[in-house]
Amino acid sequence: MVKPGPPVVLPLPALGDLLATAVVVALPMRVRFRGIAVREAMLFRGPAGWGEFSPFIEYGDEEASAWLAAGIEAAWLGPPPAVRDAVEVNATVPAVPASQVAGVLARFPGARTAKVKVAERGQSLRDDIERVAAVRDLVDLVRVDANGGWRVDQAVAAIGQLGELEYVEQPCATVEELAQVRRRVSAPVAADESIRKADDPLRVVAAGAADIAVVKVAPLGGMRRVLELAEQIPLPIVVSSALDTAVGIGAGVAAAAALPGLDHACGLGTGALFADDVTADPPAPRASMLTPTAVIVADPPLAAPDRELWWRQRLARCHALLATPGRHQS
Ligand SMILES: O=C(O)CCC(=O)C1=CC=C[C@@H](O)[C@@H]1C(=O)O
Numbered sequence: 001m002v003k004p005g006p007p008v009v010l011p012l013p014a015l016g017d018l019l020a021t022a023v024v025v026a027l028p029m030r031v032r033f034r035g036i037a038v039r040e041a042m043l044f045r046g047p048a049g050w051g052e053f054s055p056f057i058e059y060g061d062e063e064a065s066a067w068l069a070a071g072i073e074a075a076w077l078g079p080p081p082a083v084r085d086a087v088e089v090n091a092t093v094p095a096v097p098a099s100q101v102a103g104v105l106a107r108f109p110g111a112r113t114a115k116v117k118v119a120e121r122g123q124s125l126r127d128d129i130e131r132v133a134a135v136r137d138l139v140d141l142v143r144v145d146a147n148g149g150w151r152v153d154q155a156v157a158a159i160g161q162l163g164e165l166e167y168v169e170q171p172c173a174t175v176e177e178l179a180q181v182r183r184r185v186s187a188p189v190a191a192d193e194s195i196r197k198a199d200d201p202l203r204v205v206a207a208g209a210a211d212i213a214v215v216k217v218a219p220l221g222g223m224r225r226v227l228e229l230a231e232q233i234p235l236p237i238v239v240s241s242a243l244d245t246a247v248g249i250g251a252g253v254a255a256a257a258a259l260p261g262l263d264h265a266c267g268l269g270t271g272a273l274f275a276d277d278v279t280a281d282p283p284a285p286r287a288s289m290l291t292p293t294a295v296i297v298a299d300p301p302l303a304a305p306d307r308e309l310w311w312r313q314r315l316a317r318c319h320a321l322l323a324t325p326g327r328h329q330s
């Protein structure tokens, strides 16, 4: 069984070494996404380059420590060997009104696939139908992501009204519900939260709950964890961002570039949702093809001192968890 958790990183750097180069950035978003208008992240530098530590604010330390392991892997080990030069990415359309869709898509020039958020709390199926139709007018291939927001019957009804879909990501919250939906709709079903938040990511396979696995480097604990999981999951893989800065996106692109098979566009274009990023020259998250390149952090927008302190304390707690015997080193 593969558990989300730390990758093989030897040795765990000392906390002081992480803190010595750590900066906390606060990146304004162009469009609110996942309720976030300003994305905070901690970045630190190791012998292999920059690493990112950016678990969402509400996450507890146990879950957040996998994100720290991923950042340490990037900064101390660097990327695994690539098998491709470029990774195609999809446009990501937040739960905006249909009238704003063209403006969002303009930020993803060349994207042939778009992922559209649906089932947003406080919105109706009519909003989803209109948003998806507006996207389909402009982009060939459309996938939707409900983030577990539908019950089974609602999912089946909604999917029936959204037109042809590349896939529907996490229509319902549980693995059992995903399996039920999958039996009742013709669109392929992708699992996201059922993998990244699961004790056993392989349960989606055993339950026949998904056709596609969406994986994210930071919550899984690193690029090499993604590769390990891909080896064990007999499903096509889509690497997605965790709304990372250009540093975390770089790790996502490196993981995707190292996967033996990659049939779908990856959700790594979210840099286009940011009004500012940590480098003037990000690994091209503004285009539909990203190449694995080292990220040079320059003049990033910094968080306020009280937020910096909060992140430094969080880093220390997560580092202590990784230092627990048997946790980090393997
Ligand atoms: O997959 C994409 O197109 C972009 C990434 C993305 O959608 C997400 C990033 C971060 C948090 C998540 O709520 C969200 C997702 O559910 O996949």
Ligand SMILES: [Mg+2]
Residues within 6 Å of the ligand: 145, 147, 169, 170, 192, 193, 214
């Ligand atoms: Mg998702």
